[in-house]
Amino acid sequence: MSKTDFDLIVVGGGPGGYVAALRAAQLKLDVAVVESTHLGGICLNWGCIPTKALLRASEINHLLHDLGPFGFKAENVSYDFDKVVARSRAVSKQLAGGVGHLLKKAKVPVFDGRGKLAGVSRGRRMIEVSKDGKPVATLTARNVILATGARARVLPGIEPDGDLIWSYREAMVPKAMPKSLLVIGSGAIGIEFASFYRNMGAEVTVVEAMDRVLPVEDEEISALAHKAFEKQGMTILTGAKIGTLRKNGATVTVPVEVAGKTREITVEKVISAVGIVGNVEDIGLEGTKVEVDRTHIKVDGYCRTGEPNVYAIGDVAGAPWLAHKASHEGVLCAEHIAGREVHPMDVTNIPGCTYCRPQVASVGLTEAKAKATGRTLRVGKFPFMGNGKAIAMGEPEGLVKTVFDAETGELLGAHMIGAEVTEMIQGYVVAKTGELTEGELKETVFPHPTISESMHEAVLAAWGGALHF
Structure with missing residues (x-):
């Protein structure tokens, strides 16, 4: 050159x-x-x-x-x-x-x-x-x-060693499938690894310092995710503090304090997913x-x-x-x-997606952050249980939530949990970027049968007009 x-x-x-x-x-x-x-x-x-x-x-x-x-x-x-x-x-x-x-x-x-x-x-x-x-x-x-x-951010005492303590790199190319692991951090990276290893059969514990998993998401979506993960067999510990890790040959013992009580958890591997x-x-x-x-x-x-x-x-x-x-x-x-x-x-027009099971996707302000702006809100919700395609697919657990400015009709945020929501969120992103109001979204025709119909129903629900729930 x-x-x-x-x-x-x-x-x-x-x-x-x-x-x-x-x-x-x-x-x-x-x-x-x-x-x-x-x-x-x-x-x-x-x-x-x-x-x-x-x-x-x-x-x-x-x-x-x-x-x-x-x-x-x-x-x-x-x-x-x-x-x-x-x-x-x-x-x-x-x-x-x-x-x-x-x-x-x-x-x-x-x-x-x-x-x-x-x-x-x-x-x-x-x-x-x-x-x-x-x-x-x-x-x-x-x-x-x-x-x-x-x-990857490295915390003192939890430095990845390529063997017992992993960063995302080691977690992506393991030499063998661990029987048990503990994930520190429940953001998108941590939860995706937790979901992968749990679905592959490992016993998984997730430890989060904040008071809920997926802490950047809407609180209602976080709560539904927490419930779904526990139903799958994960152990979820929020508001938790990690003590000094002890390596015991082929395992790691992790002291975890929750609400003033400490328990020790012994696993084959630890994944550190505490930011960047x-x-x-x-x-x-x-x-x-x-x-x-x-x-x-x-x-x-x-x-x-x-x-x-x-x-x-x-x-x-x-x-x-x-x-x-x-x-x-x-x-x-x-x-x-x-x-x-x-x-x-x-x-605020950049969507976030987490590819766990169930998937999570969002754009814009959460309900709590929208309230903090002092606006009067209209919030619409529609569960997948009311959607024919979701039921036919065997995926009835999910929710679409919309947050609007009650006076202007501006879409402030949209939040989803369930099957294929990472593919669906772009519809709300286009609406938000194009500054569409609830009026245009109400008039938009969604194809049937699709899970995306839940998006339309969640808009209608914000104005008390949901048809199928």
Whole structure:
């Protein structure tokens, strides 16, 4: 690669970085990507995609052990755990290769190494690229996008050791199926792993410091999830404190305090899923006007940092820590750099999805947060028990909840739990982004029979007009 000067350099090739580069190339910007590890980032290689492949396998295992109600019978059902894990890795590898192909097709050069801000020369930003600690290239560009991502937060005393204590990486490629495990943290990552291993047959305990599981979700949805997880056989401990872990050869003993009482839980493995920290080290922020708050770079609605012509997107730029948020920021950022008129980022329009069983999805304000704004609300709810398709599928447990401003009809938030809700939430996202009111949503025709009809009924219910419940 002889060319070293560009319109834009993207540091990081994850779902934010590579998408930003592709969009910039479409807009005729001369762009390059600097990536040190693997294209596709954590999401594609160690997060979103491979976990969904694992969860799909666990759903199949669950169904094979619950065939009776459908009139089927299967005996001596078993699985090859190595193949389950291998398929997950193969899916990830295939898609990572696809990212490389897309960048090559768009004529976007990829520099293999770590990128670091290295000052300004003649009005051009300098990026030093190093590999294994040795400089390999110095690039220049008018603009730089930092898309360096994040990594798992490590708590003292719960450091992953690759054997008894796992981070998400070890949990994704286990050498054998554990008989028992304890998950610390009940956010999306923790609950998805808890759901996978429980559906594969392990005894699972989930420990959460907050007073409820999935604490960022609406309280009513969290309560329904808690009930569903316990029904599946999980042990859920909320408002809990972890004591000092003791390793006992092939097991770990974890003291857990709840409501002033301590119990000791012994398991084969512990998964630490207590959040993330931004990758802000060694990227040249020292001496710049880039501000960092609790390991995340502060940006405005256009992803601009305090340093001219330096942008930040994705996990390193703060919550919500979601791949689709990073990709949207990447497009927004590239278009802003290209001089296009764009809407600033509105995180209340970013949906959140958790692929546990049952699935959970949401967008916008929870009922509690909407109340805190001082508005008068109309809240609509519709249970899956009133939906024909859900009952026919054998998935009658679920709920759709809508939160509206009573005076304006504005959709403030929508919250779901149940089968396939991660596919359905986009309907409310489109409505919210398009600023549709309850009037337009009431007039929208939903196909029958679908679970999505519950979305319509939940809107009608907010105004006392639900038809099937």
